[in-house]
Amino acid sequence: MNAPVDVSFFARAAKPLTSYRKYWAARFGTAKFLPTTRAEMDALGWDSCDIIVVTGDAYVDHPSFGMAVIGRMLEAQGFRVGIIAQPDWQSADPFKVLGRPNLFFGVTAGNMDSMINRYTADRKVRSDDAYTPGDVGGRRPDRAAIVYSQRCKEAWSDVPIVLGGIEGSLRRIAHYDYWQDKVRRSIVVDSKCDLLLYGNAERAIVEIAHRLAAREPVHQITDVRGTAFVRRETPESWFEINSTSVDEPGRVEAHVNPYLMVSEQAKANGATCAKEDEAQAVAAAAESAGSVNPAIKPLKFVPNPALQSRERIKVPPRDRSVIRLPSYEQVRADPVLYAHANRVLHLETNPGNARALVQAHGEGTTARDVWINPPPIPLTTAEMDHVFDLPYARSPHPRYADENGSHDGATKIPAWEMIRFSVNIMRGCFGGCTFCSITEHEGRIIQSRSEESIIKEVEAIRDSVKGFTGTISDLGGPTANMYRIGCKSPEIESACRKPSCVYPGICPNLNTNHDPLIKIYRRARALKGIKKILIGSGLRYDLAVQSPEYVKELVQHHVGGYLKIAPEHTEQGPLTKMMKPGIGSYDKFKQMFEKYSAEAGKKQYLIPYFIAAHPGTSDEDMMNLAIWLKKNGFRADQVQTFYPSPMATATTMYHTNKNPLRKITRESETVDIVRGDKRRRLHKAFLRYHDANNWPLLREALKSMGRADLIGNGKHHLIPTWQPLTDGSYQSARRKNSTVVAAKPAAPVKGRILTQHTGLPPRDTGAGRARPAAAKPIRKGR
Numbered sequence: 001m002n003a004p005v006d007v008s009f010f011a012r013a014a015k016p017l018t019s020y021r022k023y024w025a026a027r028f029g030t031a032k033f034l035p036t037t038r039a040e041m042d043a044l045g046w047d048s049c050d051i052i053v054v055t056g057d058a059y060v061d062h063p064s065f066g067m068a069v070i071g072r073m074l075e076a077q078g079f080r081v082g083i084i085a086q087p088d089w090q091s092a093d094p095f096k097v098l099g100r101p102n103l104f105f106g107v108t109a110g111n112m113d114s115m116i117n118r119y120t121a122d123r124k125v126r127s128d129d130a131y132t133p134g135d136v137g138g139r140r141p142d143r144a145a146i147v148y149s150q151r152c153k154e155a156w157s158d159v160p161i162v163l164g165g166i167e168g169s170l171r172r173i174a175h176y177d178y179w180q181d182k183v184r185r186s187i188v189v190d191s192k193c194d195l196l197l198y199g200n201a202e203r204a205i206v207e208i209a210h211r212l213a214a215r216e217p218v219h220q221i222t223d224v225r226g227t228a229f230v231r232r233e234t235p236e237s238w239f240e241i242n243s244t245s246v247d248e249p250g251r252v253e254a255h256v257n258p259y260l261m262v263s264e265q266a267k268a269n270g271a272t273c274a275k276e277d278e279a280q281a282v283a284a285a286a287e288s289a290g291s292v293n294p295a296i297k298p299l300k301f302v303p304n305p306a307l308q309s310r311e312r313i314k315v316p317p318r319d320r321s322v323i324r325l326p327s328y329e330q331v332r333a334d335p336v337l338y339a340h341a342n343r344v345l346h347l348e349t350n351p352g353n354a355r356a357l358v359q360a361h362g363e364g365t366t367a368r369d370v371w372i373n374p375p376p377i378p379l380t381t382a383e384m385d386h387v388f389d390l391p392y393a394r395s396p397h398p399r400y401a402d403e404n405g406s407h408d409g410a411t412k413i414p415a416w417e418m419i420r421f422s423v424n425i426m427r428g429c430f431g432g433c434t435f436c437s438i439t440e441h442e443g444r445i446i447q448s449r450s451e452e453s454i455i456k457e458v459e460a461i462r463d464s465v466k467g468f469t470g471t472i473s474d475l476g477g478p479t480a481n482m483y484r485i486g487c488k489s490p491e492i493e494s495a496c497r498k499p500s501c502v503y504p505g506i507c508p509n510l511n512t513n514h515d516p517l518i519k520i521y522r523r524a525r526a527l528k529g530i531k532k533i534l535i536g537s538g539l540r541y542d543l544a545v546q547s548p549e550y551v552k553e554l555v556q557h558h559v560g561g562y563l564k565i566a567p568e569h570t571e572q573g574p575l576t577k578m579m580k581p582g583i584g585s586y587d588k589f590k591q592m593f594e595k596y597s598a599e600a601g602k603k604q605y606l607i608p609y610f611i612a613a614h615p616g617t618s619d620e621d622m623m624n625l626a627i628w629l630k631k632n633g634f635r636a637d638q639v640q641t642f643y644p645s646p647m648a649t650a651t652t653m654y655h656t657n658k659n660p661l662r663k664i665t666r667e668s669e670t671v672d673i674v675r676g677d678k679r680r681r682l683h684k685a686f687l688r689y690h691d692a693n694n695w696p697l698l699r700e701a702l703k704s705m706g707r708a709d710l711i712g713n714g715k716h717h718l719i720p721t722w723q724p725l726t727d728g729s730y731q732s733a734r735r736k737n738s739t740v741v742a743a744k745p746a747a748p749v750k751g752r753i754l755t756q757h758t759g760l761p762p763r764d765t766g767a768g769r770a771r772p773a774a775a776k777p778i779r780k781g782r
Helices: 022-030 039-045 066-078 114-118 145-157 163-170 187-193 202-213 262-268 275-289 305-310 328-333 336-349 381-388 416-417 438-442 451-464 490-495 517-527 546-559 572-578 584-600 617-632 649-656 677-687 693-702
Strands: 051-055 081-085 106-109 161-163 175-177 181-184 195-197 227-231 239-242 321-324 356-361 368-372 421-423 475-476 564-568 605-612
Touching: 022 677, 039 475, 051 066, 066 081, 066 106, 066 202, 106 145, 106 163, 106 202, 145 161, 163 187, 163 195, 163 438, 175 649, 181 328, 187 195, 187 227, 187 336, 187 368, 195 202, 202 305, 202 381, 305 475, 328 336, 328 356, 336 356, 336 649, 356 617, 381 451, 421 451, 451 517, 475 517, 517 546, 546 584, 564 572, 564 584, 572 649, 605 617, 605 677, 617 693, 677 693
Parallel strands: 051 081, 051 106, 106 161, 161 195, 239 321, 321 356, 421 475, 564 605
Antiparallel strands: 175 181, 195 227, 227 368, 356 368
């Protein structure tokens, strides 16, 4: 047996999820699928729902989908939970289909931020949506969390709104909005929700549900960790701290003076020196005899008022302290204050030492505070097992099936297809990459499942999931190789305020033992009926090289020919702003990868991922990256331009030109930002240097940079001097993998000469009727 031992020694001062007394409605039992219609409620014998979850995703009853996890978690507590998935938001009627919920509406935009789901990094509208049947776009509104909350309030004005999901989580304070290019208010204010739950919300949602079921008013629920809400004033017995003092260096205590006399050292320790006592007795006797010179006066030492502030100050208790951030109006008007507020927010993310935050919105009579409680307490291994062992159907709701009852045809949901045969083994990430929001949402303390729970899910996929052929597509999580890795010391873990455990180097207090993960890999692939275990999650290769045995196990047994990793860049300038390791770590992993692949007699390849136009990236950095790509024989197909998502540290750099990884001042470090469509296209073009459509832009840029020596037809040149005839189009890998729609071939353009060199036979130029192939061409006169 594998004992459910926690990686983190973090003190879980929280009520266990399984310790609550079940709600009376538990007598109705477990539903195969949570109901989405009145007819399904009637079949279960329900007259009403206690909680209704409104989501922007199609309803897939799988532990990788947030609405299913929250719904099943509440069902296990005895509540009757209904699902309204992707409702028509044009009116409030679709939000009434299940009737009035007895306790509250749970609202989420879905597994993805609705704006990122709808728009590309270039603000172009996507035509697809991986969380919708048939991969059809447009089934959810922009800013879905706000729209759904308002429609729920319109449908039943007296029902509390509890907002959750990643869209709300990343907008809990005033935030920069890339799509409107401005700072928006906290989503708590815009959505008018009663409570916002940020991060993984199982612990918070269970407590809130039971308290509302006990008839506690929602406005009195203000002490749940991982929640945000509106307050008019700071309550009594709380210590309010100005955020500008949080980033100041602490007091420097005086060093022991090595030149102190023995008597002075004794006095400093509250003792006396025998020799000094004897001398003082002789002086006192002489003074009493009247032999003291009246001209001699004793010295009087007066305390320096400028130094009195350095005396020891009693620090207020952290659990009763709240940090006041600059107001919404201030951060909207001043980018420096915005960068400062973002830095303080990221400093207060460790559940062991984080304090509450408050940010004012509005002025005068409309003023109110958005109060953000400290992050939720991480789940224990036993609680993680409980969450993942709930009775999920592991498939989309039957309403999405085609005429054959299948989910593999026109109604296929791509997001479910991707995780259909995968197993999530952990949560959290301590990488701290500035362009990523996983740490802000899930936290940096790793929450791992037990080995038994993971093996049980693999067996469930093998035995019950339709279409399984013997291959598990992934055993991973936010990062593939952080399972059961955490801090060696509970004291250090609870006090640490570093944004990353692996940057600028791997922390010496981090346990990098990969043995538990290796054991799971071996046990899972030894199961009967399991042919292959693949690892599809992103690999933290600088961490993997700490365990050569793990790299060998991964390369020789769990790579399907290609392994995708993300060095993101080769140059130090952007890497320092990303908080990613140098390219040397990639080279070291590449050597180990090739060595163990050769030992296994396999031809396997690394596929590196890179980001274009990230803050801190110069044109020269992208040029050097392109040279590196060509030198190493890489032709990037999937290219990602930096996408400023709300609350990410890199987004703050993009908006403010400041580096919040360091203390923010008016004179602090500025960051080179890639703005404007032309420069963003240039950085993307460098990544796709092999695409002829990009060559004119690259030639112009290289000449202006004084690097025309890279233009030529030799192997050492980046791009050639000649230019083929191209249509200027680019098809992303995402579009290539989508369902192909038959289209009529475009008519040839009048006057264009089509040759075999351009890939088309010269049959029809559009100028007239095609001549027989054997006919001689007509020569025009000069």
